[in-house]
Amino acid sequence: xxxxxxxxxxxxxxxxxxxxxxxxxxxxxxxxxxxxxxxxxxxxxxxxxxxxxxxxxxxxxxxxxxxxxxxxxxxxxxxxxxxxxxxxxxxxxxxxxxxxxxxxxxxxxxxxxxxxxxxxxxxxxxxxxxxxxxxxxxxxxxxxxxxxxxxxxxxxxxxxxxx
Amino acid sequence: xxxxxxxxxxxxxxxxxxxxxxxxxxxxxxxxxxxxxxxxxxxxxxxxxxxxxxxxxxxxxxxxxxxxxxxxxxxxxxxxxxxxxxxxxxxxxxxxxxxxxxxxxxxxxxxxxxxxxxxxxxxxxxxxxxxxxxxxxxxxxxxxxxxxxxxxxxxxxxxxxxxxxxxxxxxxxxxxxxxxxxxxxxxxxxxxxxxxxxxxxxxxxxxxxxxxxxxxxxxxxxxxxxxxxxxxxxxxxxxxxxxxxxxxxxxxxxxxxxxxxxxxxxxxxxxxxxxxxxxxxxxxxxxxxxxxxxxxxxxxxxxxxxxxxxxxxxxxxxxxxxxxxxxxxxxxxxxxxxxxxxxxxxxxxxxxxxxxxxx
Numbered sequence: 001x002x003x004x005x006x007x008x009x010x011x012x013x014x015x016x017x018x019x020x021x022x023x024x025x026x027x028x029x030x031x032x033x034x035x036x037x038x039x040x041x042x043x044x045x046x047x048x049x050x051x052x053x054x055x056x057x058x059x060x061x062x063x064x065x066x067x068x069x070x071x072x073x074x075x076x077x078x079x080x081x082x083x084x085x086x087x088x089x090x091x092x093x094x095x096x097x098x099x100x101x102x103x104x105x106x107x108x109x110x111x112x113x114x115x116x117x118x119x120x121x122x123x124x125x126x127x128x129x130x131x132x133x134x135x136x137x138x139x140x141x142x143x144x145x146x147x148x149x150x151x152x153x154x155x156x157x158x159x160x161x162x163x
Numbered sequence: 164x165x166x167x168x169x170x171x172x173x174x175x176x177x178x179x180x181x182x183x184x185x186x187x188x189x190x191x192x193x194x195x196x197x198x199x200x201x202x203x204x205x206x207x208x209x210x211x212x213x214x215x216x217x218x219x220x221x222x223x224x225x226x227x228x229x230x231x232x233x234x235x236x237x238x239x240x241x242x243x244x245x246x247x248x249x250x251x252x253x254x255x256x257x258x259x260x261x262x263x264x265x266x267x268x269x270x271x272x273x274x275x276x277x278x279x280x281x282x283x284x285x286x287x288x289x290x291x292x293x294x295x296x297x298x299x300x301x302x303x304x305x306x307x308x309x310x311x312x313x314x315x316x317x318x319x320x321x322x323x324x325x326x327x328x329x330x331x332x333x334x335x336x337x338x339x340x341x342x343x344x345x346x347x348x349x350x351x352x353x354x355x356x357x358x359x360x361x362x363x364x365x366x367x368x369x370x371x372x373x374x375x376x377x378x379x380x381x382x383x384x385x386x387x388x389x390x391x392x393x394x395x396x397x398x399x400x401x402x403x404x405x406x407x408x409x410x411x412x413x414x415x416x417x418x419x420x421x422x423x424x425x426x427x428x429x430x431x432x433x434x435x436x437x438x439x440x441x442x443x444x445x446x447x448x449x450x451x452x453x454x455x456x457x458x459x460x461x462x463x464x465x466x467x468x469x470x471x472x473x474x475x476x477x478x479x480x481x482x483x484x485x486x487x488x489x490x491x492x493x494x495x496x497x498x499x500x501x502x503x504x505x506x507x508x509x510x511x512x513x514x515x516x517x518x519x520x521x522x
Contacts, residue, residue, distance in 0.1 A: 001474075005451065005456075005464070005465040006490075007490060007494035008460070015480070019480065037363075037397060040397050041356060043393075052268065056386070063396070070399060075371075
């Protein structure tokens, strides 16, 4: 932070210094998922919409499932906070099997939607009938389609669009 | 010169949009002064809810002796009607966002913005006066293109916030979490990714009982919006809430439930939500960019540069330091007294008189 103004008064010398110190302490442990954040922010540096879409779908492919294992109930400091936190954790354990089932169903739907998006992207690249512009699904010398692309599922899309 | 009509041209009319609000308030002020005044806009970019407030721009017929105000923020077919008009012409300049923000996200919109910037000098040269929202905007007008360039800040109507809050929105953001609010369109120049990252530091390291509420239309740049959603999901921030477009009653509820208003926007021609937040008694944190220092005046918190951790620390300070909050709110109230006491009709009368126009 280069400068800070509060109510029209420059507070760069005092308040800003305190903020910088606090930020420095926070940086001692990094935020989780920093790599993921960087990969998503790279979407802002794409040269055109085609590149954006390709990168966007690759990100979705990596992360289209819901995970429960990283979620932790928050806990306020102090004795009361610890007590309330303990109750929250107990409730979380009781509810978890039910949530696991709901999550499994949601993930199945997410995967299907993801595949549909892949099909649409491939179809949009081939306005006059499907052509393998990517080379990912080039026919093998003896003829049949070879699903050697990013996902074998996507390979069935051109089949559908040709028929 | 005595004129009968002062009409207005807009690229589009959308409910809740700052430029549309400005045109409606100007229309009311012009009618108070005794002018006849209609609003003409592109029907393809007009919200059906606003259709009864304006007419298709193709039906506009300029007559010598009338005056025309063109609200300009993007290249559009409406510019041609302004060019052809044989009247006294005023360009109401709301700023054109630099196109580079949109490249990759929306190449067609980037192209329109690029053209909008290119056309600005020509439009200014064909106008008798330019009324810019801010001194920041007035600096975009190339020197020598127009003899009269004046700053006429965007108009604000406090009556919009006198209605009851939307009960559903109000209850959605109640409870023990403290709300950090952003209001504005989800477009790349607003740098919402900086807010989300700063909020992640705040929530994980300083205060887990906080919530970031992002309210505003998500249709202006869908790919950017998709990126924001992916970012919030990727760093596992369930307390980032994408509220979408807020009705007027919804906005009242959001401001009433907000503990702090934050914007990391890089480019603003005025930023009306800063005024709305101050009016509703919400402390404001804004990046010292574009016209925002002018809009805030000697009130609120302005920061320049910095990492997401530093912005998180600043948000935490304004959320928790009660003495500082009181000082900020007092200064903001003083600033709002000045804004609320503006007399749009008197200001307009003076601006029109400078062009020799009176009813």
